[in-house]
Amino acid sequence: MKQATFSIWRGDAAGGKFQDYETDVEEGMVVLDAVHQIQATQANDLACRWNCKAGKCGSCSAEINGIPRLMCMTRLNALPLEKPVTIEPMKAFPLVRDLVTDVSWNFAVKKRIKKFKPRPPDAPDGSWRMAQDDIDRVQEFRKCIECFLCQDVCHVLRDHHKHEEFIGPRFLVYVAALEMHPLDTEDRLAELKEAHGVGFCNITKCCTTVCPENITITDNAIIPLKERVVDEFYDPLKSLWKFLRPKKY
Amino acid sequence: MADYQTHEHDVLIIGAGGAGLRAAIEASRTGLKVGLVCKSLLGKAHTVMAEGGIAAALANVDDRDNWRVHFADTMRGGQYVNNWRMAEIHAKEAPDRVRELESWGAVFDRTPDGRILQRNFGGHRYPRLAHVGDRTGLELIRTLQDHGIHQGIDVHMEHTVVTLLKSGDRVSGVLAYERERGRFKVFKARSIVLATGGIGRAYKITSNSWEYTGDGHALAYDAGAELIDMEFVQFHPTGMIWPPSVMGILVTEGVRGEGGILTNKDGTRFMFGQIPDNYKAQTADNPEEGWRYCQGDKDARRPPELLTRDHVARCIVKEIKEGRGSPHGGVYLDIAWIKEKLPNAAEHIKRKLPSMYHQFKQLADIDITTEAMEIGPTTHYVMGGIRVDADTQMTTTVPGLFACGECASGINGANRLGGNSLSDIIVFGKRAGEYAAKFAQEHDAGSVDQAEVEEAARRALEPFERGAKEGSSAEGPYKVQYDLQEMMQDLVGIVRREDEMQRALEGLGKLWERAKRVAVHGHREYNPGWHTAIDLKNLLTVSEAVTRSALQRKESRGAHFRDDFEAKDPAFGSVNTVLRRGADGGMDVRLETIPEMPEHLKEVIKEMQ
Numbered sequence: 001m002k003q004a005t006f007s008i009w010r011g012d013a014a015g016g017k018f019q020d021y022e023t024d025v026e027e028g029m030v031v032l033d034a035v036h037q038i039q040a041t042q043a044n045d046l047a048c049r050w051n052c053k054a055g056k057c058g059s060c061s062a063e064i065n066g067i068p069r070l071m072c073m074t075r076l077n078a079l080p081l082e083k084p085v086t087i088e089p090m091k092a093f094p095l096v097r098d099l100v101t102d103v104s105w106n107f108a109v110k111k112r113i114k115k116f117k118p119r120p121p122d123a124p125d126g127s128w129r130m131a132q133d134d135i136d137r138v139q140e141f142r143k144c145i146e147c148f149l150c151q152d153v154c155h156v157l158r159d160h161h162k163h164e165e166f167i168g169p170r171f172l173v174y175v176a177a178l179e180m181h182p183l184d185t186e187d188r189l190a191e192l193k194e195a196h197g198v199g200f201c202n203i204t205k206c207c208t209t210v211c212p213e214n215i216t217i218t219d220n221a222i223i224p225l226k227e228r229v230v231d232e233f234y235d236p237l238k239s240l241w242k243f244l245r246p247k248k249y
Numbered sequence: 250m251a252d253y254q255t256h257e258h259d260v261l262i263i264g265a266g267g268a269g270l271r272a273a274i275e276a277s278r279t280g281l282k283v284g285l286v287c288k289s290l291l292g293k294a295h296t297v298m299a300e301g302g303i304a305a306a307l308a309n310v311d312d313r314d315n316w317r318v319h320f321a322d323t324m325r326g327g328q329y330v331n332n333w334r335m336a337e338i339h340a341k342e343a344p345d346r347v348r349e350l351e352s353w354g355a356v357f358d359r360t361p362d363g364r365i366l367q368r369n370f371g372g373h374r375y376p377r378l379a380h381v382g383d384r385t386g387l388e389l390i391r392t393l394q395d396h397g398i399h400q401g402i403d404v405h406m407e408h409t410v411v412t413l414l415k416s417g418d419r420v421s422g423v424l425a426y427e428r429e430r431g432r433f434k435v436f437k438a439r440s441i442v443l444a445t446g447g448i449g450r451a452y453k454i455t456s457n458s459w460e461y462t463g464d465g466h467a468l469a470y471d472a473g474a475e476l477i478d479m480e481f482v483q484f485h486p487t488g489m490i491w492p493p494s495v496m497g498i499l500v501t502e503g504v505r506g507e508g509g510i511l512t513n514k515d516g517t518r519f520m521f522g523q524i525p526d527n528y529k530a531q532t533a534d535n536p537e538e539g540w541r542y543c544q545g546d547k548d549a550r551r552p553p554e555l556l557t558r559d560h561v562a563r564c565i566v567k568e569i570k571e572g573r574g575s576p577h578g579g580v581y582l583d584i585a586w587i588k589e590k591l592p593n594a595a596e597h598i599k600r601k602l603p604s605m606y607h608q609f610k611q612l613a614d615i616d617i618t619t620e621a622m623e624i625g626p627t628t629h630y631v632m633g634g635i636r637v638d639a640d641t642q643m644t645t646t647v648p649g650l651f652a653c654g655e656c657a658s659g660i661n662g663a664n665r666l667g668g669n670s671l672s673d674i675i676v677f678g679k680r681a682g683e684y685a686a687k688f689a690q691e692h693d694a695g696s697v698d699q700a701e702v703e704e705a706a707r708r709a710l711e712p713f714e715r716g717a718k719e720g721s722s723a724e725g726p727y728k729v730q731y732d733l734q735e736m737m738q739d740l741v742g743i744v745r746r747e748d749e750m751q752r753a754l755e756g757l758g759k760l761w762e763r764a765k766r767v768a769v770h771g772h773r774e775y776n777p778g779w780h781t782a783i784d785l786k787n788l789l790t791v792s793e794a795v796t797r798s799a800l801q802r803k804e805s806r807g808a809h810f811r812d813d814f815e816a817k818d819p820a821f822g823s824v825n826t827v828l829r830r831g832a833d834g835g836m837d838v839r840l841e842t843i844p845e846m847p848e849h850l851k852e853v854i855k856e857m858q
């Protein structure tokens with residue numbers, strides 16, 4: 001049977017190193033299968049998160065050959081197996097152990113964002129009317145599985161550690177989903193500009209590239225939010241901004 | 250003894266799937282101190298994986314629908330061994346619970362006039378499943394999560410409960426370990442709600458994740474609660490079968506709802522030859538009518554692919570056994586054929602079934618808009634579970650202990666209809682939260698016995714001691730788990746018989762012995778080997794419960810099919826199997842007569858026949 005080598009980061013906050021494991025490779029295997037195989041046969045205590053094994057829960061985020069991806073959706077036949085496949089934890093969050101990081105910051109950030117506040121119901125049974133066309137965009141944002149890969153890749157968090165000042169692409173998508181929800185009546189623009197730090201994003205689009213749900217994070221969520229903030233707070237600049245960034249939708 | 254932290258809550262919810270979150274939201278409305286404990290991160294529970302939809306008689310697409318039809322469908326699907334009161338409450342309250350989700354921000358797909366769209370599903374007479382493409386579970390759990398985090402609930406993520414603590418008869422707290430550091434914690438509470446989900450990991454081929462080790466079932470059983478109807482394990486007809494690493498991953502019934510057909514290697518639509526008599530009147534007898542049904546024609550009857558899951562799964566097994574299967578040992582599920590009917594079929598499929606498209610493309614190199622999928626049955630759901638009072642969800646024998654969602658039992662009877670779980674978890678999640686809060690308001694905090702805590706913690710740490718003592722020669726937990734899954738799959742699977750199940754019981758005895766000797770190495774921090782060792786006890790408990798109940802039910806009904814008793818036996822049509830720990834520590838099984846259905850419900854059933 002074919003074999004491949006996986007170079008997996010082992011260690012905790014105090015330090016660690018890459019360790020090589022060889023394991024059998026079968027047709028159709030994904031990186032998470034290899035990790036499980038190694039865990040079952042060679043390293044019972046290898047720590048990793050997973051749940052659904054089908055790209056639905058966003059638990060198994062890691063960096064595979066340096067790229068932030070879901071382990072359960074990365075096929076081995078899409079990787080060069082002649083050399084070791086490196087698997088390491090996400091870098092934008094503190095390490096717990098091996099492939100597991102402390103992502104609790106994300107949960108704390110979400111709590112700070114003002115919750116959904118609907119207009120009064122349209123019908124006596126407490127329901128509303130919304131056209132499918134008006135919710136397509138919001139549904140795109142709500143596909144998010146909270147894998148936090150976009151947070152991991154964003155340089156504002158990863159390299160500049162602005163966790164205190166910037167909520168990151170995942171939560172800009174979250175705010176966008178609320179702001180563009182046809183029923184929502186809340187106003188989040190002041191926070192967006194200040195506490196959420198939308199201005200830190202300089203539209204590198206790295207987040208969009210890694211999103212396993214193919215959410216067009218930058219173009220569909222962040223840029224429109226930036227425009228709303230500009231409209232609200234920098235009226236005199238509005239025309240210049242529009243000139244620089246023509247509306248695409 | 251290791252020291253441990255103690256947290257105090259009024260109500261403690263174990264599990265953060267749809268059921269647990271809904272219970273926590275309800276309990277927190279009273280202003281009580283509510284704690285929520287879960288094995289994974291928030292939002293990752295099994296509910297997130299649900300695809301097809303949530304069943305509620307909103308009547309948005311077909312105005313003939315109402316709670317009575319939903320009730321009758323649920324009872325027929327469950328072959329009348331359901332708890333009729335739960336089925337009634339469920340059918341009546343599901344529409345309000347769904348509308349409530351919308352008020353908390355859920356964004357369901359819409360009808361042309363802007364209301365919540367509903368789709369067809371197996372066993373539901375009218376289009377009844379509110380949905381969001383094929384990611385309805387994500388919408389549900391995210392909505393509850395995003396609403397719940399503003400309710401003042403204390404969430405303890407990545408904590409696993411290992412023992413329920415009691416004070417006299419009633420529960421008073423739990424012992425849990427924290428995954429990150431491996432430390433023990435005691436959570437004290439006046440009332441406790443179990444919402445731990447299912448048992449799918451007892452089988453080799455399953456759509457369920459590592460979390461589904463039957464913890465809640467085993468915790469409740471160990472604490473003296475009753476389990477009922479454990480023989481009813483649902484095998485979903487359509488799981489992926491190729492490549493091997495994806496075996497078991499679910500292919501939503503929504504594929505068939507959108508017009509997908511099942512064929513064998515000869516290209517025959519075999520389900521047309523397999524329509525049971527009691528479903529003949531409401532099932533299409535030709536492909537044309539079946540297609541019209543999927544297109545929303547109200548005068549058409551549903552195609553036979555949308556018969557109940559137990560039946561479709563067995564028909565698939567039959568095709569394969571009789572040599573008409575596909576190359577990798579399954580049958581074909583084809584949605585690509587609708588291009589004969591729809592001009593923009595590929596786009597339509599991608600929009601209606603985006604995650605299925607994605608899943609096959611990425612994991613199997615199959616484009617479902619042009620090729621058929623290969624599929625086979627997969628272990629999916631457990632109808633059996635903790636016995637509860639229909640109205641309050643309190644367990645029948647342990648005061649202060651409640652259960653809801655998949656780990657509780659009653660609503661589904663012998664077979665669950667697709668979509669009835671997402672509605673079950675919010676209907677009964679709400680009730681469990683409400684009544685657990687009421688219990689907490691009416692009772693003082695019980696006491697927690699220090700010695701009991703220490704003993705439970707010591708037991709949980711035993712695998713490490715053995716690892717240190719016996720060195721690497723002692724068996725690790727994974728092999729035992731694997732052997733158990735293999736055995737349950739072979740001997741207590743879709744088709745069962747006395748001699749095989751007796752062998753399974755013997756096998757379980759040996760596995761129990763092996764489980765007592767497994768050893769683990771390394772640290773307590775985030776150590777999956779240790780976690781697997783602890784979970785073994787739960788998996789073995791539920792496996793034994795399934796096997797003993799299945800032996801007791803000497804007939805075939807719903808998801809429980811016996812080779813040696815192929816027919817339904819009316820004598821078993823009025824009983825539930827009930828399990829409880831006996832005085833000698835063994836598992837006692839008995840059959841208990843189902844209370845008679847009140848007149849007004851009998852009439853509904855008659856009327857809908």
Ligand SMILES: Cc1cc2nc3c(=O)[nH]c(=O)nc-3n(C[C@H](O)[C@H](O)[C@H](O)COP(=O)(O)OP(=O)(O)OC[C@H]3O[C@@H](n4cnc5c(N)ncnc54)[C@H](O)[C@@H]3O)c2cc1C
Pocket residue numbers: 263264265266267268269286287288289294295296297298299300301302303304385386408409410411444445446447456457460464465499629630653654655656667668669670671672674
């Ligand atoms: C692939 C798939 C698709 C499905 N599609 C549909 C569908 O379309 N419609 C439908 O109605 N149903 C569907 N179902 C079934 C449905 O999703 C589940 O039955 C339902 O979500 C169960 O919800 P729950 O809240 O009871 O449990 P879960 O969502 O599974 O939550 C269980 C919780 O308990 C926690 N837990 C477990 N043990 C412990 C412990 N020892 N200590 C602490 N916490 C613990 C877990 O961490 C988790 O948070 C599907 C199931 C699967 C697998």
Ligand code: SF4
Pocket residue numbers: 153154155156168169200201202203204205206207208218222
């Ligand atoms: S586009 Fe903005 S949010 Fe996305 S990675 Fe770049 S800087 Fe970060």
Ligand code: SF4
Pocket residue numbers: 058143144145146147148149150151169170173210211212213214215217
């Ligand atoms: S937006 Fe995409 S990458 Fe970011 S958390 Fe959500 S799914 Fe993951």
Ligand code: FES
Pocket residue numbers: 049050051052053054055056057058059060061070071072073
């Ligand atoms: S395990 Fe769920 S996304 Fe990978």
